Amino acid sequence: MHAPLFGLLEGAENALTELVHSLLLIAGGLLVGYVAGGVLAWAVGRYAFKQKDTYNFKAVGKPVGGAIVAVIVAALVLTGKGKPIGDGGDGKGTANTDPNSKSGPPVTPPDGKADPKAPPKIDIKPADVTLRVTVLGGEDVVNERFYQLDDDRTPKTFGDLKAAITERRKGEKGKVVVAILFPARNALPREHPAVTQVAKWAAEDAGLDVVFPAVK
Known part of the structure; x- marks a missing residue:
């Protein structure tokens, strides 16, 4: 009222x-x-x-x-011709309460560089091909041959492993993932250099996703 x-x-x-x-x-x-x-x-x-x-x-x-x-x-x-063009507002305005609305166009970082605060884009689709790398330990390792690839039981050095994975990728189509496995005997910890160098190379240099499947 x-x-x-x-x-x-x-x-x-x-x-x-x-x-x-x-x-x-x-x-x-x-x-x-x-x-x-x-x-x-x-x-x-x-x-x-x-x-x-x-x-x-x-x-x-x-x-x-x-x-x-x-x-x-x-x-x-x-007749209104002597008044200023347009009526002035009261300065109060109305707050925008729509959380989905955008007040303006997205800000593009200068020089075309990506926003360092933005999360990196990741490929979350399932793997088409999984390369199984078994990391040996203890007396099973001879002459720095820590690795076995898939069902090949021949131990390989780090250099041999990289060459084998690179060669396998050439003949595969789709998304390739490296799964790092550990034998039941003489299993190395994940922080061991023989493990971390494979994970680092596969993820950063080869551009492959690296997974550590759970032991069941």
Whole structure:
């Protein structure tokens, strides 16, 4: 009940303010026209009619000039042509509560560089081919030959393993994943250099996903 009343009072206040503003503009136009009409009448009487006494000319020119300018100002104000283009806002605005909306286009990092804070893109599709790398330990390792690839039981050095994986990838289609396995006997810990160097090379240099399958 109070909201419509307040809205009505606010509207009446705005209308009254606009009316007073318009009247002041018209009064100003009347004053300017009055002065300009007197000056013009004096000039006409003095120079056009060669009269020393220009009282009668000014007596007519002042009110006529004031009336003309006042009418022009009133016409401009009342028809809206004398107002500034567009109505100003109240400065309050409305908050955007839509979490899915975007206030602007996404910001592109300069020089075309990727945003360092953005998470890296990963390939989460399942593997088409899994290369099984078994890491030996203890007395099963001879001459740094820690690795076996798939069902080939011949131990390989790190260099031999990289060459074998690279060669296998050439003949495979789809996503290739390296699965690192440990034998039941003499299993090395994951942090052992023989394990970490394979995982690091496969992920960073070869661009392959590396998994450690759970032991069941």
